[in-house]
Amino acid sequence: MNNGTKKNIDASIKESDDDDIEILEEEYKENEQLKFDIGALSLDSEAKSSKTSVSNITTPIKEPENQGAVSLHLLSNEQKTPKTNIKFSKRIDVIEEYKKRVADKLPLNLVVIGHVDAGKSTLMGHLLYLLGEVNERAMRQYERDSSKIGKSSFAYAWVLDETGEERNRGITMDIAIRKFETENRRFTLLDAPGHRDFIPNMISGASQADVSILVVDATVGEFESGFEANGQTKEHALLIRSLGVQQLVVAVNKLDTVKWSKARYDEIIEKLGAFLSQAGFKKDKIAYIPCSGLTGENIIHRSPDILNWYSGETLIQQIDKFEPPTRLLENPFRLSVADFFKGGIGNVSGVTVTGRIESGTIQTGEEIAVIPGGERGVVKALTINEESSKWAAAGDSVMLTLTELDILQLKIGSILCPPSQPVPxxxxxxxxxxxxxxxxxxxxxxxxxxxxxxxxxxxxxxxxxxxxxxxxxxxxxxxxxxxxxxxxxxxxxxxxxxxxxxxxxxxxxxxxxxxxxxxxxxxxxxxxxxxxxxxxxxxxxxxxxxxxxxxx
Known part of the structure; x- marks a missing residue:
């Protein structure tokens, strides 16, 4: 289209009312159904001829510099339709399948946060070991390797801190993801970095979470340095609350360093409790658990002679009580791209994106659009927490392999959505x-x-x-x-x-x-x-x- 034509089209859109736009969307839905029916029948000749007959659609693209509102331009389907004929797999009733999946154990995304050196990775590494998620041979290897560099106390942390730089520096730098199960819940664990230099990585991980464990160091002076000015305890708590997390377990870690002092435990929960209430957490949504990530005390089992003043839940019992949030299964599909790379899952070719599904459902064979840009692709394969699947739903952390998609159109933070229901x-x-x-x-x-x-x-x-x-x-x-x-x-x-x-x-x-x-x-x-x-x-x-x- 020349510049004059574009101006006329833009003007006509601005002058049209909401009903006009709705008519365009309805035409588009009908066209999508037509393409779906033809694709399902694998009628190549009819599919090719349909490109020239299908009406134009509305797609949001980058706006002019002098405007802040969403701009709509008419783009032809010739530009947007994948060039190859994709055979759609048999349609799945994803919501019904989702109900079957959660009938046994409810899935939850759990993020572990706290000030640097609070012992987050050690605590969760020990938990994974006690649950049998780390075999004995691997654990002994971690112990030997950490002892060689004079950091034997970091052995459990190495379960989650896998890179050489993280192990040498003794800090978590990026989000580590592992899976584990309790009696009634199926967790995807997100171990977030505590150092202030890696707060953007912490935000990226925490935005995927449903519930959280806040780890604080009970050592005299260490809790204060994390909780007072320039510490990350307060900032992390504010961030996860602002990201929508409402349920919180506070793990008062390293109590062995103060001889399991009840007075120290009470002092910490009094200070934290007042702050967390101000931050917007409800008291009945917060639980406090005394524990030690290094010794393993009160993670799964408790010694009565050590914590004789405490009669509450162990850490694993408490997180097993987390309630899942309401999933937006009926809303349009939305996935925020956390990462992407060229190549597919297994032997499948294409471009692979990773991220958490924020709303809606997706299944192999469905067409998606990348916003901004409006580039389209077809879901050829997907995995949920590295396990192959034909479908996924809101709350799932997934990898999607897409075909007919230019990798240059992808950016961190792009949104994948249905072409008929684009994100503004x-x-x-x-x-x-x-x-x-x-x-x-x-x-x-x-x-x-x-x-x-x-x-x-x-x-x-x-x-x-x-x-x-x-x-x-x-x-x-x-x-x-x-x-x-x-x-x-x-x-x-x-x-x-x-x-x-x-x-x-x-x-x-x-x-x-x-x-x-x-x-x-x-x-x-x-x-x-x-x-x-x-x-x-x-x-x-x-x-x-x-x-x-x-x-x-």
Whole structure:
């Protein structure tokens, strides 16, 4: 299309009302059904001829520099339809299959967080060993190898810290993923780094979690260094709460270093309890477990003569009580790309992407679109936690091999979705945020790094719309000059470089949460309210907004 034609089309779209757009979407759905029927019958000649007869569709693509709203352009199916004829596999009722899968044990994604050197990897490595997930031979090898470099106490940590750099430095640098089962639950374990230099990796992993274990070091001086200024205990707790995690087990680790002192245990849970309540955790959703990752005490078994003052659950008993969140199975398919590489699963060729399904379902043979860009591909193979499957659903961590997809169209943070239900893209949106313990108040033009799961992009807070009472949701002040710490506010955010796929919290809770960081510190977190800029709407208070404001 020449420039004149594009302008006319853009103008006609802007002038059309919502009903016109709905008609275009209906035409597209009918065309997709036609392609599906033809593909299922493997009628090559008819499939080829159908390309020229199918109507145009609407797909969001990158907008002009001078606009922040989502732009719609008409793109032909000739550009978007995979060039080869894919034989679709037999359709599966994924929701029914999902119900069968969870009937035995409920699946949960568990992230382990805490300050650096709190003993997270050692604790979880010992747990995996006691559950039989690590065989005796491998464990003895870890012990010998760690002793050779003078770090024998790190043997259990090496179960999860697998890279040479992590083992030499004695810290977790990236998310480690393992599987284990309890009596009633099936867990995907995400061991997050505790060092402040790797907070972006921690956010990426924590965004996939349903529940969490917060590990704190009971050693005198070590708990204080992690909990007070510049420690990661508080920041990690705030981050996971802002990411939607509501259930938390606090593992008071290394109690053996203080001779299993009940007074020390009580001191720690008193300080932590007050902070976690302020952070938005409900008291009945928090459990405190005294333990030692090195000795294994109270992980699966407890010695009565050691913890004679404690009569509660062991760590494994407590995490077995976690309740699974509601999965958005009926919503459109959404997967945020955490990583990708050229090549397929097993002997399958193509491009492989990894990530967690935030909503909806997917199965082999289905067509997906990559947003931004609108490039299409077909799911040729998939695995769930490295196990081959024909389908996957919301909450699953998956690897998808896609055919007919240009790898150059993929980026970390891209969203995979159905072509008929694309994710909006925007570079200018409205958000409600909670300001953390910032040293300098947030003002208009404040530069930040915006995090949405694995995606991070430079941005600016270009307008302070209002300050809100976090308890009632009522507007306290309009157009404030600055936002001090602990403030709940509505702000306009504009990205500096490019539009990104983003949904409102109301439409998709997982894709509607954001983090704002600056200078290596998290300054605020919040939820997306509106992506339909440049228009600015007056957002009325309602119960859903209140939930978004206070609990994310």
């Amino acid at each position: 893209i925007t570079s200018h949106f409205l958000a409600r945020i909670v300001v953390f313990d910032v040293k300098i108040p947030i003002t208009r033009g404040f530069p930040v790094i915006l995090h949405r799961q694995s995606l991070n992009e430079p941005a600016n807070i270009i307008k302070l719309v209002d300050i809100i009472n976090k308890n009632t949701g009522e507007i306290v002040k309009k157009n404030p000059r600055h936002l001090p710490k602990s403030t709940t506010a509505t702000v306009e955010i504009k990205l500096s470089n490019r539009p990104i796929p983003l949904e409102t919290f109301k439409d998709n809770k997982e894709l509607g949460r954001i983090m704002l960081r600056k200078g290596g510190e998290t300054v605020a977190a919040g939820v997306v309210v509106d992506v339909s800029f440049p228009k600015l709407l007056d957002i009325a208070y309602d119960t859903n907004s209140h939930f978004a404001l206070y609990l994310f």
